[in-house]
Amino acid sequence: MNFIWFQVRPFGRLLKALHGFAYNFKRFYSYAGWRSNMKDIEQRNYNAAKIYHSLEKSMSFKNRRKGAGWSDAYALLELLKVAASLGELGYHDKAACKLLWNFIGLEENSQTDQATYIKSELSKLDFSSLDEHGTRVYTAVDFQRGVLESPEAFFLSRYSLREFKDELVSEEIIKRAVSLAMKSPSVCNRQAWHVYHTTERLVKDAALRYQAGNRGFGDRIPNLMIITTDLKAFMPGQEHYQHWIDGGLFSMSLIYALHSLGVASCCLNWSQSPANDKLLRALVDIKDNHTVVMMLAIGWPEERNNVCISARRPLDEVYTRLKVRSGGYK
Ligand SMILES: Cc1cc2nc3c(=O)[nH]c(=O)nc-3n(C[C@H](O)[C@H](O)[C@H](O)COP(=O)(O)O)c2cc1C
Structure with missing residues (x-):
C-alpha cells in the first residue's frame, strides 16, 4: 500500500501543478495587458x-x-x-x-x-511631468557614492527575523523603504509593483489566515505587507512570468531597504494553491489584476534575537564559468 502511494503521489503533485498553471493562465487571460x-x-x-x-x-x-x-x-x-x-x-x-x-x-x-x-x-496637450526624463550624465564619482565600505557587514548581517519588538514601524519609515525599493530595475521601467500595508490586527489576521509559514509568530507581527505586481503591465508571448521576476526583484530591494534602515523582516511565502489565493482575495481587498508575490512580516528587532543560521551552500555549487559548447556556436 505504502509503495503504491509513493509511486502515485508525484503524479498527484503534477496534477496540482497543472491546476496552478491553469489558474495562472486564467488570471493572465483575464487581467494581463x-x-x-x-x-x-x-x-x-x-x-x-x-x-x-x-x-x-x-x-x-x-x-x-x-x-x-x-x-x-x-x-x-x-x-x-x-x-x-x-x-x-x-x-x-x-x-x-x-x-x-x-x-x-x-x-x-x-x-x-x-x-x-x-x-x-x-502643443495642444496641457500636461507634462515635473520630473526629469530623458538622459543625464552620470560620472564615475557619482557611481562611487554607492560603494559600501563593507559589503559583507551589510549583506551578512541580514537575517529573517520572526520575533519583533512590541512596537510598530512608523508609516514614514515604511514609505521610505518602499521609495528606496522603487529604484529596483523592472522590465522597460514599467514598475508594475503595488504594496499593501497594514498594522491592524483584524486585517493582519485575515491576510495571514491561509499563510501557513507564519505559525508560531504570526500573532506578534507588528507590520505586514503584501507585495504584488500588476498583471496589466505584461503581454503574452514572452512576458507571462515577468510579474514574478519584477516582483521578486522589488521584494528583495524592499528587504534590503528595510535592513538599511535598521528594520527587520521575514518573507512569508505565497506560492499558493488557487483555492487559497481565492480565499485570501475574498478576505482582504487586493485588486484582481494584482498578483501576490509574497507577504512580508516587518518590525523592529529585539535587543537579543534567536535567528536560524540558515547556512549558505559553498560557492562552487552555485557558480560556474560559462563556456561555449564545442561545435555549438559558429
Ligand atoms: C519567497 C520566500 C518565502 C518565504 N516564506 C517564509 C515563510 O512563510 N515563513 C518563514 O518563517 N520564512 C519564510 N521565508 C524565509 C526563509 O526561510 C529564509 O529567507 C531562509 O531560510 C534564509 O534565511 P535568512 O533570510 O535568515 O538568510 C521565505 C523566504 C522567501 C525568499
Whole structure:
C-alpha cells in the first residue's frame, strides 16, 4: 500500500501543478495587458513606459543611429492623444509627454519635418511631468557614492527575523523603504509593483489566515505587507512570468531597504494553491489584476534575537564559468 502511494503521489503533485498553471493562465487571460486597451489608464501607462523607455535608451547611446526612434515617437504621440481625450492621466502619460518634447528637441531632430509635426500636436496637450526624463550624465564619482565600505557587514548581517519588538514601524519609515525599493530595475521601467500595508490586527489576521509559514509568530507581527505586481503591465508571448521576476526583484530591494534602515523582516511565502489565493482575495481587498508575490512580516528587532543560521551552500555549487559548447556556436 505504502509503495503504491509513493509511486502515485508525484503524479498527484503534477496534477496540482497543472491546476496552478491553469489558474495562472486564467488570471493572465483575464487581467494581463494583451488586449492593449489604451483607454484603460493602467494598460496605457505601462505601454507608454515601454515605448518611452525605448526612446530614452536610444537617446542614451554613444553612437546614436541618425533617424532612430521616430516610429516610437509617433506611437507615443498616439497614446498621448488618447490620454488627453480621456482626461485621466497617470505618471507614465506625463513622463512620456516630457520625454517626447526632449526627443524632438535633440539637435539632430529639432529641424526635421517630423519634429515640427509632433511639436504642433504636443502643443495642444496641457500636461507634462515635473520630473526629469530623458538622459543625464552620470560620472564615475557619482557611481562611487554607492560603494559600501563593507559589503559583507551589510549583506551578512541580514537575517529573517520572526520575533519583533512590541512596537510598530512608523508609516514614514515604511514609505521610505518602499521609495528606496522603487529604484529596483523592472522590465522597460514599467514598475508594475503595488504594496499593501497594514498594522491592524483584524486585517493582519485575515491576510495571514491561509499563510501557513507564519505559525508560531504570526500573532506578534507588528507590520505586514503584501507585495504584488500588476498583471496589466505584461503581454503574452514572452512576458507571462515577468510579474514574478519584477516582483521578486522589488521584494528583495524592499528587504534590503528595510535592513538599511535598521528594520527587520521575514518573507512569508505565497506560492499558493488557487483555492487559497481565492480565499485570501475574498478576505482582504487586493485588486484582481494584482498578483501576490509574497507577504512580508516587518518590525523592529529585539535587543537579543534567536535567528536560524540558515547556512549558505559553498560557492562552487552555485557558480560556474560559462563556456561555449564545442561545435555549438559558429
Ligand atoms: C519567497 C520566500 C518565502 C518565504 N516564506 C517564509 C515563510 O512563510 N515563513 C518563514 O518563517 N520564512 C519564510 N521565508 C524565509 C526563509 O526561510 C529564509 O529567507 C531562509 O531560510 C534564509 O534565511 P535568512 O533570510 O535568515 O538568510 C521565505 C523566504 C522567501 C525568499
